[in-house]
Amino acid sequence: MRKAAQARRSRMIRTLLLLSLAFALAEGRLAWIQLVRHGSDRQGLVEAAFAERIDELTVDWGRGRLMDRKGRPLTDEPVRALAAFPLYGMPRGTEEAVRRAAMALDADPRQLTRWLAGLRAPDVWRLPNSRQPMALTPDREAQIRDAALLGVYVLPYANRYVSSVDPLHAIGYISQDPQRLARLYAKRLSQRRMVVSDPIGGSGLEKSLDRFLRGAGPTRVGLVTDAARRPLDGLGLRTEAPNNPHYPLQVRTTLDLDIQREVLETMKAAGVREGAAVVLDAANADVLAMASFPRLNPERIGAPGTDERNRAIAAYAPGSVFKIVTLAAALESGTAELDSDFRCDGAYVRYGLRCWKPEGHGELTLEEAFAESCNVAFAEVAEKMDPAWIQITAFRLGLGRRIGWSEDRFLDGRPLRLLGEEEAGTIFTDPQTAQDGGVRTGTGIGQRDVRVTPLQAANLVVTLLHGGRVQAPRIVSEIRYADGGLAARLEPQRNPSKYGEIRPETAAAVLEAMRAVVTEGTARRALSGSAWPLAGKSGTAEQAGALRGRNDHWFVGYGPAKGTARYAVAVLIQNQPAGLRNRAAAAFGQIMERLRALELRSRQPAAGVQAETPRILRGEDGSNS
Numbered sequence: 001m002r003k004a005a006q007a008r009r010s011r012m013i014r015t016l017l018l019l020s021l022a023f024a025l026a027e028g029r030l031a032w033i034q035l036v037r038h039g040s041d042r043q044g045l046v047e048a049a050f051a052e053r054i055d056e057l058t059v060d061w062g063r064g065r066l067m068d069r070k071g072r073p074l075t076d077e078p079v080r081a082l083a084a085f086p087l088y089g090m091p092r093g094t095e096e097a098v099r100r101a102a103m104a105l106d107a108d109p110r111q112l113t114r115w116l117a118g119l120r121a122p123d124v125w126r127l128p129n130s131r132q133p134m135a136l137t138p139d140r141e142a143q144i145r146d147a148a149l150l151g152v153y154v155l156p157y158a159n160r161y162v163s164s165v166d167p168l169h170a171i172g173y174i175s176q177d178p179q180r181l182a183r184l185y186a187k188r189l190s191q192r193r194m195v196v197s198d199p200i201g202g203s204g205l206e207k208s209l210d211r212f213l214r215g216a217g218p219t220r221v222g223l224v225t226d227a228a229r230r231p232l233d234g235l236g237l238r239t240e241a242p243n244n245p246h247y248p249l250q251v252r253t254t255l256d257l258d259i260q261r262e263v264l265e266t267m268k269a270a271g272v273r274e275g276a277a278v279v280l281d282a283a284n285a286d287v288l289a290m291a292s293f294p295r296l297n298p299e300r301i302g303a304p305g306t307d308e309r310n311r312a313i314a315a316y317a318p319g320s321v322f323k324i325v326t327l328a329a330a331l332e333s334g335t336a337e338l339d340s341d342f343r344c345d346g347a348y349v350r351y352g353l354r355c356w357k358p359e360g361h362g363e364l365t366l367e368e369a370f371a372e373s374c375n376v377a378f379a380e381v382a383e384k385m386d387p388a389w390i391q392i393t394a395f396r397l398g399l400g401r402r403i404g405w406s407e408d409r410f411l412d413g414r415p416l417r418l419l420g421e422e423e424a425g426t427i428f429t430d431p432q433t434a435q436d437g438g439v440r441t442g443t444g445i446g447q448r449d450v451r452v453t454p455l456q457a458a459n460l461v462v463t464l465l466h467g468g469r470v471q472a473p474r475i476v477s478e479i480r481y482a483d484g485g486l487a488a489r490l491e492p493q494r495n496p497s498k499y500g501e502i503r504p505e506t507a508a509a510v511l512e513a514m515r516a517v518v519t520e521g522t523a524r525r526a527l528s529g530s531a532w533p534l535a536g537k538s539g540t541a542e543q544a545g546a547l548r549g550r551n552d553h554w555f556v557g558y559g560p561a562k563g564t565a566r567y568a569v570a571v572l573i574q575n576q577p578a579g580l581r582n583r584a585a586a587a588f589g590q591i592m593e594r595l596r597a598l599e600l601r602s603r604q605p606a607a608g609v610q611a612e613t614p615r616i617l618r619g620e621d622g623s624n625s
């Protein structure tokens with residue numbers, strides 16, 4: 001019954017969407033469509049599309065807006081920008097007027113004159129070395145208006161990238177890509193609802209949601225001129241906007257700008273150049289923050305020192321973080337219990353495998369071996385097990401497949417995967433070699449072919465906190481029309497393995513062992529003094545090939561580890577010189593401390609201030625000063 005109702009509802013939503021799209025076309029685009037050059041052959045289409053709007057300036061692409069979970073904008077900052085139209089050699093104004101306008105832009109008058117003279121199409125004045133228009137303060141705007149240069153205006157402009165928000169890999173970038181656009185939107189292009197020079201999402205949500213973000217079309221401003229292309233007195237500018245109350249769509253993400261900023265600051269303060277961090281809501285695996293390094297420069301893809309690839313959803317060798325899986329597999333298969341005894345003499349001779357502690361850990365239980373991250377005990381456990389146990393347990397814990405929120409039939413009946421670039425990772429690349437003891441022991445300690453994404457690693461923790469139920473991390477919660485109507489609600493999803501789940505007792509035992517890592521194991525020094533009790537697992541993955549001698553540092557865990565866990569966090573710091581102590585544990589601790597501080601602030605803002613006041617007013621000796 002519910003299924004049928006849902007199907008009916010989604011059919012209705014789809015019809016509504018189509019209707020409003022048709023409406024948008026009829027209302028908004030008709031005027032432009034009539035202006036398109038006549039060449040109806042497909043060959044001429046591309047040229048016509050480029051030539052079509054040479055005299056107009058796009059001030060707003062009308063693209064769907066993205067916002068954080070509290071409604072704060074992640075795209076489209078409204079600014080006032082200087083816009084100029086080409087005048088083909090006609091004088092703009094006196095030298096003095098140009099000088100005054102240039103001053104308002106912090107520019108050299110010659111630079112402004114050159115730019116104005118060189119215009120072949122209308123354009124906005126941009127920040128140095130940037131595609132971003134310069135945002136004008138009211139003072140600067142007044143100065144420019146006073147200068148009254150011919151064909152120069154101050155216009156409202158929607159900046160796709162918000163200046164106060166660090167570019168987010170999860171949001172991605174837009175750029176011109178006529179070939180891809182032609183491939184994806186052939187129909188819309190042939191119907192003249194689009195031109196090949198329109199921007200298209202190149203990564204992140206800009207890419208995965210592109211077909212919904214397109215909206216009803218851009219807002220364009222044209223200059224009304226006479227036959228000699230002189231601006232007409234009194235007519236000035238003509239604005240064409242889609243005039244459709246439903247667009248642009250409003251996409252509410254699950255990201256929290258405050259948390260995102262704290263994570264970025266932690267990683268920057270730690271000097272991380274390569275790596276990633278993910279913060280998930282422990283309650284439902286919503287993505288609260290997702291950071292990736294090197295940073296994204298949405299305006300200059302491929303620029304040195306930047307990387308558009310989102311490493312939070314790229315798969316890397318997890319090192320000892322994978323012992324979480326090996327431990328769970330050992331408990332599930334009955335190979336060992338937390339209190340089973342092992343012995344480490346510093347090496348697992350049969351496969352030439354060494355413990356990180358050269359003198360060995362001596363006698364220890366499996367729980368202690370986990371807390372101490374003993375390679376020898378875990379190699380022994382892995383060797384004893386049928387490799388299928390490791391593989392199936394990994395699958396049951398949400399590894400080895402793309403884990404993020406997806407739907408086979410979204411609003412338009414086509415599949416949608418929110419994190420489109422997400423990698424699946426691997427456990428064993430070849431089931432045959434898994435029979436080999438060396439492969440098995442290596443896998444058991446997270447080497448060999450094992451690859452895990454930071455998102456999977458954080459989600460693995462959420463899975464354990466939910467007694468083995470795997471969630472599908474969501475990064476968008478709802479899509480609304482511009483006028484507030486709901487277009488789609490993206491409900492939290494689960495992502496169960498076809499092999500079922502681990503037992504809740506296993507999940508509880510693994511969580512207990514993760515707590516021991518902090519109270520008495522490898523992360524004691526970094527994390528035992530934290531204000532929130534924490535739990536987790538560190539990992540150091542040795543690189544091969546060109547990066548031999550370099551290590552990736554991991555830490556994944558949750559907090560608080562007593563009471564209700566609020567956050568699951570994965571930190572990956574890459575390409576560190578060998579021999580360095582794991583730096584990810586400290587970064588994890590700092591992120592958790594910042595999360596705690598944010599919670600305290602949001603819980604009692606007013607009361608906190610009041611409680612502070614009497615103390616501030618009192619002098620050192622307790623008297624009122």
Ligand SMILES: [Zn+2]
Nearest residue numbers: 344355361374
């Ligand atoms: Zn050991």
